[in-house]
Amino acid sequence: MFEFDKSQKQIQKAVKAFAKGEFDKELIQELEKKREYPKKIWEKAADLGFIGIHFPEDVSGASLGIFENVIVAEEMCRRDSSMGITLTMAGYASECLLRFGKDELKKKFLPKITEGEMLSGGAFTEPDNGADITLLSTTAVKDGNEWVINGKKSFVINGGSAAFYIVLCQTDQNSQPSTQGISMILVEADTEGLEANDVGKKLGINMMPMAELTFENVRVPLSNLIGEEGKGYDYIQKFFAESRILSAAQAVGTAEGAYDRAIDYIKGREQFNRPIAAFQSVRHKIADMCTKIEFSKLITYEAAQRFDNGKSDPKFSAMAKIAATNAAMEVTNEAVQLLGGYGYMTEYEIEHFYRDAKVLQIREGNINALKDVIANTAIGKLK
Ligand SMILES: Cc1cc2nc3c(=O)[nH]c(=O)nc-3n(C[C@H](O)[C@H](O)[C@H](O)COP(=O)(O)OP(=O)(O)OC[C@H]3O[C@@H](n4cnc5c(N)ncnc54)[C@H](O)[C@@H]3O)c2cc1C
Numbered sequence: 001m002f003e004f005d006k007s008q009k010q011i012q013k014a015v016k017a018f019a020k021g022e023f024d025k026e027l028i029q030e031l032e033k034k035r036e037y038p039k040k041i042w043e044k045a046a047d048l049g050f051i052g053i054h055f056p057e058d059v060s061g062a063s064l065g066i067f068e069n070v071i072v073a074e075e076m077c078r079r080d081s082s083m084g085i086t087l088t089m090a091g092y093a094s095e096c097l098l099r100f101g102k103d104e105l106k107k108k109f110l111p112k113i114t115e116g117e118m119l120s121g122g123a124f125t126e127p128d129n130g131a132d133i134t135l136l137s138t139t140a141v142k143d144g145n146e147w148v149i150n151g152k153k154s155f156v157i158n159g160g161s162a163a164f165y166i167v168l169c170q171t172d173q174n175s176q177p178s179t180q181g182i183s184m185i186l187v188e189a190d191t192e193g194l195e196a197n198d199v200g201k202k203l204g205i206n207m208m209p210m211a212e213l214t215f216e217n218v219r220v221p222l223s224n225l226i227g228e229e230g231k232g233y234d235y236i237q238k239f240f241a242e243s244r245i246l247s248a249a250q251a252v253g254t255a256e257g258a259y260d261r262a263i264d265y266i267k268g269r270e271q272f273n274r275p276i277a278a279f280q281s282v283r284h285k286i287a288d289m290c291t292k293i294e295f296s297k298l299i300t301y302e303a304a305q306r307f308d309n310g311k312s313d314p315k316f317s318a319m320a321k322i323a324a325t326n327a328a329m330e331v332t333n334e335a336v337q338l339l340g341g342y343g344y345m346t347e348y349e350i351e352h353f354y355r356d357a358k359v360l361q362i363r364e365g366n367i368n369a370l371k372d373v374i375a376n377t378a379i380g381k382l383k
Contacts, residue, residue: 019075035207035209073249077251078260096122096166120162131365149185184231187224242317244321248320252296252297261335302320318365321365329360332354332357
C-alpha cells in the first residue's frame with residue numbers, strides 16, 4: 001500500500017487546487033475547438049513549479065522524483081484529461097537531455113522548460129518507421145564541425161511550437177546491429193532547413209500541437225549530440241522506461257476523472273423510480289471500474305518508486321503503461337455508457353476523457369511492443 005508523505009500530500013493538494021481554479025470547462029472546450037495552446041495556464045503551472053518538478057534545482061526544477069511528477073499528472077488529468085496531458089507534455093523528451101546530455105546544453109535549455117518559456121518535442125517516429133525504430137531513414141552526417149541532418153519525422157507533439165527537438169538519427173548506416181548506429185541530436189526549431197507542418201485535427205487533445213518535421217540539410221554543431229555517438233537507441237529505451245510511467249499516470253488520472261463524473265451522475269439520475277446507482281448491475285460496474293483504477297494506481301506508483309530508487313525497470317514501466325492505459329480505456333468507456341445519451345454529449349465532458357484515453361494506448365509503445373518488452377525480460381529473446 002502506498003502512503004504519500006507530507007510533502008507529496010501537499011503537492012497533491014496544490015495541484016488539485018490549481019486544476020480546480022484554472023481548468024474551466026468552457027475555456028477548455030473553446031481551446032480544443034480552436035486548437036489553441038493553453039499558454040496562460042501553462043505559464044501559471046510553471047510558476048507554481050508543476051512543470052519539470054522532477055528536474056534538479058540547478059535547472060529551476062524542484063529536485064523531486066518521478067513519483068511527484070506522477071502525482072502532478074494524475075491530479076491534472078483527473079480534473080481534465082486534455083489539459084492535463086497537454087501540460088504534462090510541455091517539456092516532452094527534454095528528459096533525454098537531462099539524463100544523458102552535457103551540462104552546457106542542459107543549462108542552456110532546461111531552465112526555460114521548467115520556467116515555462118519553452119516547449120520541447122521528441123522526434124523519433126518516421127512515416128515508415130513507427131513501432132520499429134531499429135533502423136532510421138533520418139540521417140545525420142558529419143561535415144567539419146557540424147551534423148547535416150536529412151529526413152522526416154511524424155507525429156511530433158509540440159511540433160511547430162517547441163523551441164527545440166530531440167531527434168533520433170542514423171549516424172552510421174553500416175553498423176551491425178543497426179541500432180548501434182543511432183544517435184540523439186538536439187535541433188533548435190529555428191534552424192535553417194527544418195520545417196514543421198501541422199498534422200491537422202486529431203481524435204482528441206487538439207489544444208496540444210502536433211507536426212510532421214522535415215529536415216533538409218539541417219546543420220547543427222557537433223556539440224548538439226546528446227551523450228555519446230551510437231548510443232541513441234539505448235538512450236531512447238531508457239527514456240521510454242521513464243516516460244511510460246508518465247503515460248500510465250495520465251491514464252490513471254483520465255480514468256479517475258471519468259469515474260468521478262459517472263459516480264456523481266448515477267447518484268442523481270432516476271429511472272424506474274430509483275436512482276440508477278441502486279441497480280445491482282450498475283453497482284457491479286462501479287466495483288469493476290474502481291478495482292481497475294486501484295490496480296493501475298498501484299503498479300504506476302510502484303514503477304515510479306523503482307525509478308526514483310535508481311532501479312528503473314523497463315518491464316515495470318511497460319506493465320504499468322499496459323495496465324493503466326487499458327484500464328483508462330475500459331473505465332472511460334463504461335463511464336460514457338453509465339451516462340447514457342448524455343455521456344455522448346460534449347457538455348458532460350466524459351466523451352473527451354474517452355477519446356483522450358485512446359491515444360495513451362498508442363503513444364510510446366503499442367500494447368504488442370510493450371508485451372515484447374515484458375516477455376523478453378521474463379523468458380529472454382529466442383530465435
Ligand atoms: C497523439 C500522438 C502523439 C504522438 N507523439 C509522438 C511524439 O511526440 N514523438 C514521436 O516520435 N512519435 C509520437 N507519436 C507516434 C507514436 O509513437 C507512433 O504512432 C507509434 O509508435 C506507432 O507507430 P505507427 O503509428 O507508425 O504504427 P505501426 O508501427 O505501423 O503500428 C501499427 C500497429 O501495428 C501493430 N504492431 C506494430 N508493431 C508490432 C509488434 N512488434 N508486434 C505486434 N503488433 C505490432 C500494433 O497494433 C500497432 O498499433 C505519437 C502518436 C500519436 C497518435
